[in-house]
Amino acid sequence: KDDVTVGVVSRTTGHTTQNETSKDKVYFFDTTLRDGEQSPGVSLQTPEKIEIAQSLARMGVDVIEAGFPAASPGDFEAVAAIANTVKGCTVAGLARANKADIEKTAEALAGAEHSRLHVFIATSDIHLEYKLKKTREEVIETVKDCLAFAAGKFDEIEFSAEDASRTDMDYLSEVFSVAIEGGATILNVPDTVGYMTPMEFAGKIRYLKEHVRGIEKAIISVHCHDDLGMANANTLAAIEAGARQVECTVNGLGERAGNVGIEEVVMALKTRRDIYGVDVDIDTKQFTRVSHLVSRLTGMVVPPNKAIVGANAFAHESGIHQHGVLSNPTTYEIMTPESVGAEKSAIVLGKHSGKHAFVDHLVRLGFTVDDSKIPDLFTKFKSLADRKKQIFDEDIIALVMDMIDHE
Ligand code: KIV
Numbered sequence: 431k432d433d434v435t436v437g438v439v440s441r442t443t444g445h446t447t448q449n450e451t452s453k454d455k456v457y458f459f460d461t462t463l464r465d466g467e468q469s470p471g472v473s474l475q476t477p478e479k480i481e482i483a484q485s486l487a488r489m490g491v492d493v494i495e496a497g498f499p500a501a502s503p504g505d506f507e508a509v510a511a512i513a514n515t516v517k518g519c520t521v522a523g524l525a526r527a528n529k530a531d532i533e534k535t536a537e538a539l540a541g542a543e544h545s546r547l548h549v550f551i552a553t554s555d556i557h558l559e560y561k562l563k564k565t566r567e568e569v570i571e572t573v574k575d576c577l578a579f580a581a582g583k584f585d586e587i588e589f590s591a592e593d594a595s596r597t598d599m600d601y602l603s604e605v606f607s608v609a610i611e612g613g614a615t616i617l618n619v620p621d622t623v624g625y626m627t628p629m630e631f632a633g634k635i636r637y638l639k640e641h642v643r644g645i646e647k648a649i650i651s652v653h654c655h656d657d658l659g660m661a662n663a664n665t666l667a668a669i670e671a672g673a674r675q676v677e678c679t680v681n682g683l684g685e686r687a688g689n690v691g692i693e694e695v696v697m698a699l700k701t702r703r704d705i706y707g708v709d710v711d712i713d714t715k716q717f718t719r720v721s722h723l724v725s726r727l728t729g730m731v732v733p734p735n736k737a738i739v740g741a742n743a744f745a746h747e748s749g750i751h752q753h754g755v756l757s758n759p760t761t762y763e764i765m766t767p768e769s770v771g772a773e774k775s776a777i778v779l780g781k782h783s784g785k786h787a788f789v790d791h792l793v794r795l796g797f798t799v800d801d802s803k804i805p806d807l808f809t810k811f812k813s814l815a816d817r818k819k820q821i822f823d824e825d826i827i828a829l830v831m832d833m834i835d836h837e
């Protein structure tokens with residue numbers, strides 16, 4: 431395994447500082463309230479944001495990105511309210527690399543127990559040419575100026591190179607070196623457009639570790655979007671290569687196809703600790719509850735087949751699987767539903783279900799059916815399941831009552 435970039439954490443508060451190193455901890459930076467709120471159709475009010483932020487803090491995230499204070503008066507108010515009320519974790523505010531944004535962010539974060547400026551500027555040639563209309567040198571000057579301006583206004587500074595994954599690597603290394611010289615202690619590598627593949631992204635993280643001046647003083651962070659469905663794979667590959675902060679959202683909300691879901695990264699790291707060997711201080715038992723909260727407040731429905739928090743994540747329909755799970759859940763479950771705060775495994779009756787699960791269900795419904803009656807009852811259940819998509823308890827009860835009536 432590669433040597434990992436060290437994470438730094440203070441003994442008393444758990445906030446990231448320069449004092450103490452913890453090389454195997456992965457820090458979680460939740461951006462549900464910023465990038466997550468950029469999901470088309472999502473708009474949260476301040477009290478709802480506070481409720482989500484409090485849940486995130488209880489769940490143990492290290493940093494909450496509360497919003498983008500310069501974006502609107504509503505965002506400013508929400509960031510300030512979270513900074514004033516949510517304690518026990520770092521509160522971050524996003525800012526473009528200009529003085530006005532940084533000043534607004536400092537104002538919004540004034541009440542935070544521990545504040546972080548998250549300042550960003552694009553670094554890829556595509557963004558420089560078509561969006562910023564700046565040269566590479568001008569971007570470097572902007573980074574220097576804004577970091578000098580931000581110095582002393584926050585407890586810590588995170589610098590993001592937007593579209594880093596499509597940026598020339600030598601130039602990116604130079605921008606990050608300048609950011610460290612300017613006082614940034616967290617360097618974020620966003621895959622802004624979800625363009626990366628896992629091995630490629632891991633290679634970039636290794637390259638930065640070798641080429642950025644002063645990198646040993648900083649934490650490398652990753653921020654993966656899911657445009658090609660690879661956000662989690664890319665995040666995990668980056669962790670293997672030494673990244674120690676993950677930017678993520680609840681349920682994978684975020685711009686376009688979304689950001690990586692916190693529940694997916696954390697459960698992958700925990701379930702495959704044999705591969706990753708890193709520490710994660712997140713209370714995973716809260717995942718289902720927080721997922722439901724965010725879904726209800728944002729109106730973004732969680733697909734039933736979503737990993738970890740989808741309604742079917744611990745449901746088994748086929749007879750072979752049901753038989754296995756009823757004998758021993760580890761046959762078809764790599765984590766327990768309890769570990770993510772979900773209800774116990776659901777044995778869903780449908781046309782693929784076997785006799786074992788069917789009989790088990792009859793018993794759970796309180797019936798003791800004579801063994802000789804089971805084959806006939808099971809045949810009737812199968813033909814019903816062929817006609818009906820979902821079988822409810824009422825359907826099974828009706829089948830048994832019908833059998834009793836005809837005895
Ligand atoms: O996707 C992105 O590049 C971002 C940055 C602001 C970090 O959200």
Ligand code: ZN
Nearest residue numbers: 465622653685
């Ligand atoms: Zn993003």
